[in-house]
Amino acid sequence: MFKIPKVSIIGAGNVGEHIALLTAKKNLANIILIDILQDLPKGKALDLNQSSIYENFSFKIIGSSDYELIKDSDIIVITAGMARKPGMSREDLLKYNAEIVYNISQNIKKISPNSIIIVVTNPVDVMTYIVLKILKADRFKVIGESGALDSARFAYFISEKLNLSIENIQAMVLGGHGDTMLPLPRYTTISGIPLNQFLSENEIKEIVQRTIDGGAEIVKLLKNSSAYYAPASSTVKMIESILLDKKLILPCSLKIENEYENINDVCIGVPVILGKNGVEKIIKLNLTEEENRVLQKSAEEYKKQIEIAIKLLNL
Numbered sequence: 001m002f003k004i005p006k007v008s009i010i011g012a013g014n015v016g017e018h019i020a021l022l023t024a025k026k027n028l029a030n031i032i033l034i035d036i037l038q039d040l041p042k043g044k045a046l047d048l049n050q051s052s053i054y055e056n057f058s059f060k061i062i063g064s065s066d067y068e069l070i071k072d073s074d075i076i077v078i079t080a081g082m083a084r085k086p087g088m089s090r091e092d093l094l095k096y097n098a099e100i101v102y103n104i105s106q107n108i109k110k111i112s113p114n115s116i117i118i119v120v121t122n123p124v125d126v127m128t129y130i131v132l133k134i135l136k137a138d139r140f141k142v143i144g145e146s147g148a149l150d151s152a153r154f155a156y157f158i159s160e161k162l163n164l165s166i167e168n169i170q171a172m173v174l175g176g177h178g179d180t181m182l183p184l185p186r187y188t189t190i191s192g193i194p195l196n197q198f199l200s201e202n203e204i205k206e207i208v209q210r211t212i213d214g215g216a217e218i219v220k221l222l223k224n225s226s227a228y229y230a231p232a233s234s235t236v237k238m239i240e241s242i243l244l245d246k247k248l249i250l251p252c253s254l255k256i257e258n259e260y261e262n263i264n265d266v267c268i269g270v271p272v273i274l275g276k277n278g279v280e281k282i283i284k285l286n287l288t289e290e291e292n293r294v295l296q297k298s299a300e301e302y303k304k305q306i307e308i309a310i311k312l313l314n315l
Contacts, residue, residue, distance in 0.1 A: 005029035008070040011080030012041040018232035024057040031061040038065045067107040073115045081121040083226040098309045105134035116278045119144045125176045128267040139255040140279040146177035147251025147269030149234040153214040157207045175298035183208045241274040263299045
């Protein structure tokens, strides 16, 4: 008998509601939308369901504050937490969001411990580690949405600069989802053609920096919010690859255990194959000495933040 896939989204804010909409529009799964505000997820679910006739989806969206509904989810997406505000780094969010993610993880552990978890709450690399530590789960089943979003931003800025279809571009960004991320022009191509055949070294450097600043640029423009369309879209691409066993290669955050030189016991973004079991393989890129240095620096920065979070939560 065919089992209808089930995706639970914890956090019915901007990111959560857009993940629900895009997941529904792709007809990927039934959706549970959870939030601590009792009426908010119910209202958003009702509104989303009423759009189904025109958006052509048949799977149902249920909004609730009852965690019991997440039982037996194929995938649980964690989006709950405070959004970034102008002048606030992802690291500033630690003290606000660590406790929220801790409580969510305890509920998941009790109700649906075997689900694949996608973490979106920032700082995502730290929160991914916290979820993994609390659940004591297989590290390949707790995945942070980081490089998938950063690579999407990198690709867009390249397409904008060159006035080319973004469908031509395959971009690659490693490292933590923050100021220490590592966009990789050497592994970024346009229809298989190296990026440096289209752009000068200085042009590439400018786009790399804009990618690193991509989230902050949106926060500055929105004033009282952070990005949600692109984060939602990136997350749903991960959901799609897992539920449909598409085995897409995407940069995602997960716990690294020496797959990359001198990097261990920290969650950062690296290219992986995503399939029905979560991360099915970590792809090790051949990095230059300088690229290795930047990636290791990123890992060390997030190790420090993880240590702070663990002390805050007494883990």
